[in-house]
Amino acid sequence: MHDDGKLNEDLVARENAFGDLDENPGSDRDRKRIRGGVHTDRQHDSAIKHVTGRADYTDDIAEPAGTVHAYLGLSTRAHARITSLELEAVRAAPGVLDVLTADDIPGVNDVSPTSRNDEPVLVTDKVEFWGQPIFAVIAETRDAARRAAQLAEIAYEDLPFVLEPDEARDQDMPYVTPPLTLKRGDARDAMETAPHRIKGQMRVGGQDHMYLEGHIAFAIPGEDEDVIVHCSTQHPTEAQHMVAHVLGVASNAVTVNVRRMGGGFGGKETQMNLFCAVAAVAAKKWDRPVKIRPDRDDDMSATGKRHDFVIDYEVGFDDEGRIEAVTGEFAARCGFSSDLSGPVTDRALFHADNAYFYPHVLLNSHPMKTNTVSNTAFRGFGGPQGVIIAERIMEEIAYHRGRDALEIRKLNFYGPDGRDVTPYHQTVEDNIAPQIVAELEAQADYQARREAVLDWNERGGVIRKGIALTPVKFGISFTATWYNQAGALVHVYSDGSIHLNHGGTEMGQGLNTKVAQVVADAFQADFETIKITKTTTEKVPNTSATAASSGTDLNGMAALDACEQIKARLVAFAAEKWGVAPEAVRFLPGRVQIGDETHSFAEFIKLAYMARIHLSAAGFYKTPKIHWNRETGQGRPFYYYAYGAAVSEVSIDTLTGEYIVDRTDILHDVGKSLNPVIDRGQVEGAFIQGMGWLTTEELWWDEAGQLRTHAPSTYKIPLASDRPRIFNVDLADWSENRENTIKRSKAVGEPPFMLGISVLEALSMAVASVDDYRTCPRLDTPATPERILLAVERLQGGS
Amino acid sequence: MTTVSLTINGDRRQVDVEDRTLLVDLLRETLGMTGTHVGCDTTQCGACTVILDGKAVKSCTILAVMAEGAELRTIEGLADGDTLHPMQQAFCDNHALQCGFCTPGMIMAAVNIIERHGTDIDESLVRRELEGNLCRCTGYHNIVKAVLDVAGKLPRASE
Numbered sequence: 009m010h011d012d013g014k015l016n017e018d019l020v021a022r023e024n025a026f027g028d029l030d031e032n033p034g035s036d037r038d039r040k041r042i043r044g045g046v047h048t049d050r051q052h053d054s055a056i057k058h059v060t061g062r063a064d065y066t067d068d069i070a071e072p073a074g075t076v077h078a079y080l081g082l083s084t085r086a087h088a089r090i091t092s093l094e095l096e097a098v099r100a101a102p103g104v105l106d107v108l109t110a111d112d113i114p115g116v117n118d119v120s121p122t123s124r125n126d127e128p129v130l131v132t133d134k135v136e137f138w139g140q141p142i143f144a145v146i147a148e149t150r151d152a153a154r155r156a157a158q159l160a161e162i163a164y165e166d167l168p169f170v171l172e173p174d175e176a177r178d179q180d181m182p183y184v185t186p187p188l189t190l191k192r193g194d195a196r197d198a199m200e201t202a203p204h205r206i207k208g209q210m211r212v213g214g215q216d217h218m219y220l221e222g223h224i225a226f227a228i229p230g231e232d233e234d235v236i237v238h239c240s241t242q243h244p245t246e247a248q249h250m251v252a253h254v255l256g257v258a259s260n261a262v263t264v265n266v267r268r269m270g271g272g273f274g275g276k277e278t279q280m281n282l283f284c285a286v287a288a289v290a291a292k293k294w295d296r297p298v299k300i301r302p303d304r305d306d307d308m309s310a311t312g313k314r315h316d317f318v319i320d321y322e323v324g325f326d327d328e329g330r331i332e333a334v335t336g337e338f339a340a341r342c343g344f345s346s347d348l349s350g351p352v353t354d355r356a357l358f359h360a361d362n363a364y365f366y367p368h369v370l371l372n373s374h375p376m377k378t379n380t381v382s383n384t385a386f387r388g389f390g391g392p393q394g395v396i397i398a399e400r401i402m403e404e405i406a407y408h409r410g411r412d413a414l415e416i417r418k419l420n421f422y423g424p425d426g427r428d429v430t431p432y433h434q435t436v437e438d439n440i441a442p443q444i445v446a447e448l449e450a451q452a453d454y455q456a457r458r459e460a461v462l463d464w465n466e467r468g469g470v471i472r473k474g475i476a477l478t479p480v481k482f483g484i485s486f487t488a489t490w491y492n493q494a495g496a497l498v499h500v501y502s503d504g505s506i507h508l509n510h511g512g513t514e515m516g517q518g519l520n521t522k523v524a525q526v527v528a529d530a531f532q533a534d535f536e537t538i539k540i541t542k543t544t545t546e547k548v549p550n551t552s553a554t555a556a557s558s559g560t561d562l563n564g565m566a567a568l569d570a571c572e573q574i575k576a577r578l579v580a581f582a583a584e585k586w587g588v589a590p591e592a593v594r595f596l597p598g599r600v601q602i603g604d605e606t607h608s609f610a611e612f613i614k615l616a617y618m619a620r621i622h623l624s625a626a627g628f629y630k631t632p633k634i635h636w637n638r639e640t641g642q643g644r645p646f647y648y649y650a651y652g653a654a655v656s657e658v659s660i661d662t663l664t665g666e667y668i669v670d671r672t673d674i675l676h677d678v679g680k681s682l683n684p685v686i687d688r689g690q691v692e693g694a695f696i697q698g699m700g701w702l703t704t705e706e707l708w709w710d711e712a713g714q715l716r717t718h719a720p721s722t723y724k725i726p727l728a729s730d731r732p733r734i735f736n737v738d739l740a741d742w743s744e745n746r747e748n749t750i751k752r753s754k755a756v757g758e759p760p761f762m763l764g765i766s767v768l769e770a771l772s773m774a775v776a777s778v779d780d781y782r783t784c785p786r787l788d789t790p791a792t793p794e795r796i797l798l799a800v801e802r803l804q805g806g807s
Numbered sequence: 808m809t810t811v812s813l814t815i816n817g818d819r820r821q822v823d824v825e826d827r828t829l830l831v832d833l834l835r836e837t838l839g840m841t842g843t844h845v846g847c848d849t850t851q852c853g854a855c856t857v858i859l860d861g862k863a864v865k866s867c868t869i870l871a872v873m874a875e876g877a878e879l880r881t882i883e884g885l886a887d888g889d890t891l892h893p894m895q896q897a898f899c900d901n902h903a904l905q906c907g908f909c910t911p912g913m914i915m916a917a918v919n920i921i922e923r924h925g926t927d928i929d930e931s932l933v934r935r936e937l938e939g940n941l942c943r944c945t946g947y948h949n950i951v952k953a954v955l956d957v958a959g960k961l962p963r964a965s966e
Contacts, residue, residue, distance in 0.1 A: 051899055051900075051902060052902070052904060052905070052907075054907060055898070055899045055902075055904060055907075056891070056895075056899060057907070058898075058904045058907030058910045058911075059882075059891065059895035059896075059898045059899055059904065059910055059911075059914060060842070060882065060883070060885070060886055060891070060895065061840075061841070061842015061843065061881070061882035061883050061911045062842065063907050064841070065841075065844070065908065067835075067841070067844075067845070068841035070839075217943075218941075218943050219906075219908075219943060220844070220846045220852060220854055220906065220908040220909045220941065220942070220943055221844070221846065221906070221908045222846070268906070268907070269906060270844070270846075270906045270907070270908025270909075271905075271906045271908060271943050271944060272906075273943070303848045304846070304847040304848055304849065304852075305849075515906055516904075516905030516906025516907060516908075516944045517905065518905070685902050686902070689902050689905060689944075689945060689949065692945060692946040692948045692949070693905060693943075693944045693945050693946040694946075695946060696945075696946030696947070696948075697943065697946070719847060719849055719851065720847050720849075720851035720852055720941060721849060721851050725941060725943060726946070726947075727934075727937075727938045727941070727947075728933070728934045728935075728937035728938060728940070728942075728947040728950065728951060729934040729935055729937075729938050731934065731946065731947050731948065731951070735948055737948070
C-alpha cells in the first residue's frame, strides 16, 4: 500500500512541477497561480545547464590571456622542523615562472578564520601535519607546476607527533581553542544514587567531504590593490577578508565571486581561504591571472575533515530505563590549528541530548591539538558526534534492561512537566519527536518487522538481521549569534524582469531555487522572470557562510524584505496615481490589480519606472529571539528545532562481516516545505552520506602520520549499489514551523544526516544476536565489515 | 606533438596534442568543451565519463592519442538543439541532480547502459552499472529512478 501511494504521490508531484508549463502565458488576466511559487515542487534552477554540461564551475571560466597556474608543495612529515628548503630545481623546471613562499606574503601569513593566528598559508620553519603547504609553484601550465612541485629538496628534523585525540589528552597536548562545559543539576550526585550505572567509551571516526568538485581558486589582478577571486567557497565574505588580510590591503580591494560549487558539505566553509590567498598573492606579485586546483590526493591530504571523537560517557538510570544522570567527556581530533573546532566541539555538546531529557547532566569538550590536518565544518558540524552518544546511551540501557531501544527512547523523550529543558537551559517548545516517531513506527510496520527479525535470528544462521528506529532533533541557528544575519539585493528592471542576488551560495542544495520561489511569490511573478545571479561580495557585503542549514532561512527572509520594500513603494505609487486605498492594490499572478483596473506586471512596472519609482532594494534579516552566553553555558542558541526519524533494517554475514542495508524508511520534518521535491532530495542525500560516515568511510593514518586514504580508490563513499534496497522517504506534511520562519518552513541541510545512525544501530543489533542480545556490542565507527566481524567474534567468544 | 583525428559529437576534428595529453584535457583545455568534468583525476569518480566508440570510458585516464580514429560522444553532443536527450530530460524530471558536478558523467554512463542493454533493465542492474560513477549529493535515489524512467520502468520501492 505504502509503496503504491508513494508512486502516485511522485506522479502527482511531477504534474505539479511541470504540468502548469502548459498554461498559456497570454491568459494572464485570470491565472490562478504563478509558475514556481512557494510550497511547490520546482526543479533545480540550473537543472538544464547541469544536464547539458553548460553550468559553469570555477574551472570552466574562460581563462584570460596570460593565465598561469599554481600548485602547492606539501610537507612529508607529521611534525618536524624544516632544516633546509632547496627550491632551485623547482625554479629551473620547464615552464616555471617562480616559487611563492611565506616570504612573498605582503600582509599576514595566516588564514585562521577565528583570528587565532594559528594557521599559516605557507609554513615557515615547522610543519605540523603531513600534507601541510610549504610553497607554491607558479608555472605556465598546471601540468608544469605540478611536476615542478615534486622537485623540492626539503630536509627535516623530526619531532614527536600525536594523531589520536585520547593520546593527545594523555600526553597533555594543548587545546586548540577554549573548551566548553554544559551543566544542569548535579550529575555526579545523581549518578551515585541512580539504581543502575553504565560507563563506556566510543570512538567516532571522521569523514572526508569528497565533494566531487575539489578546491579551486582563480584570481585576476586589477588596478591599484584590486583583485577578483573566482572560487568555490561557501563563505565568500570570509575568503574576501582572508585575502585582504594576507595581501595586507583593505577588504574593499578584494572581490570574491561564487556562481556555484560542485558540492561543499562544510568542506568549503573555511578551507578555500588558503587557495584564494595563494592565488591572490601570486596574481598580485606577477600581475597575471592565477588559477590553483590541487589534485584529489592533495585536496584530501591538505584540507580538513569531520572531527573524529573519542567520547567517554556514563549514564545512571532506573529499573524502567529512565535516565537520571548523564556525563560525557568529548575529546576531538582538531588537528594542528583551531579553524572551526571551537564551534564544532560546542555543537557536539549541544546535541549530546539529541531528543532526550537528562535530569542531571555534565558535558565537557576537549578540543585537542593533534599533528593532523586541521579539522573543519562538515554537515552537522559536530552535532552528529553528539547525537550518536545519546543514541549509544539508549542502546546501552536497552541491552542492560533487555528491552527494545525504541521503548527506552520513548521513555526518555523531552516532554512537558519540567522535562523540557536542555543541558544548555533552552526550553524545548516545539517537540514533535514523539509524533514523528509514532507515525514512522506505524508507517514502516516497525513492530511486526522487529518480531520477524528476532524470529529470523532465532534460527541461528550465518546471516543475521538487525532493525533500529532512531530519531533526530537538531538545533537551527549559528551558535555564533552574530552570524545569524543575511542580506539580499533585488532589482526590478523596467521591462518587469527581476534580478535576484543574496549572500548565500549554491552548492547543489537548491538554495537559489528556493529563494527565487520566495521572490516569485512576493511579486506574484513567474519563476522564469527572475534571474538568479552569482554570489559576490560586491553586491551583498558581510555575509555569513552558507552553513548551519541556515541558507534558506536567512537569505529567503532577506530577499523577502527587499521585495517588500519595493512592493511598498509600488503600492504607494499605485494608490496615489489611481486614487485608491493601498489595500486595493493587489499583486495577482502575473498582474497587478488596482481597484477595478488590471495591468500586467511588466506594464505596471513600466508605469512605475516612468513615475520615477525606485525599483531596487537591499534586504536584510536577523534571526530574532536567540542569545547565548558561552561562559555560563546558558541561553537560547537555537531559534527552533528540526526533527526526523528513520528505521533501517540490515543483514550481516557473520563469517565475513559484510552487510547490506535491506530497507530504510524515513519521516522527516521540514516544516511547511518551500519545495518538497528539493527537500526530499536533501533528506535522501543526507541519509546516505550519514550512512557512509558510519559504515564504509574510513580515514586511516599510517605509523608515520600520513593519511593513506586520500583518494576515492581507498576512501569509500557510498555507491549506487549501497543504497538501501528499499528506500522510502517522506516529509511530515502536517508540520509547520511554530516560529515565524520563511513561509513556516524549516532548515533541511544537516538534520537528516543523523538518520544514518539507524543503520549503525541495526548493524549493532545483528551483531548482538550472536550472544542472544545479552551484550551491547559497542561498535566504534565507521562500522566497516572488519569491525563487524571483530565484534561478532568478540561476542561469540564471550558467550 | 601528434595530430589526432577523431569524430566528436559527429564533427570530424584534427587536433595537435602532446603524446602525454589526456583525453579529458584535450576536451577541456584544447577544445574548451568544459561539460566533461574532472573530479578525482584517477578513474574513480566517473565525472569525466564520455562514450568512446560506443563504450562509456573515463576520459581522465585515456591518452588523447588513443582516441585516434575514434568516435567520441560527450555531454555537449546529447541534446538536439533545445530538445534534450531523453536521459537528460529524465534527470531533470526526476530531480536526479543537486550540485550537478557528477551529472554529465553520470548521464553519459546512463545513456550507455541503455545503449548496451536496451530497455530490458532492472534496478539492480542500474545500481551495479553505476558503481563507477560517484555522487555525493543525491544518495543516487533519483538517479536510479531517472535511468529506469528512460527505460519505461519507474522503480517500485517494493521490488
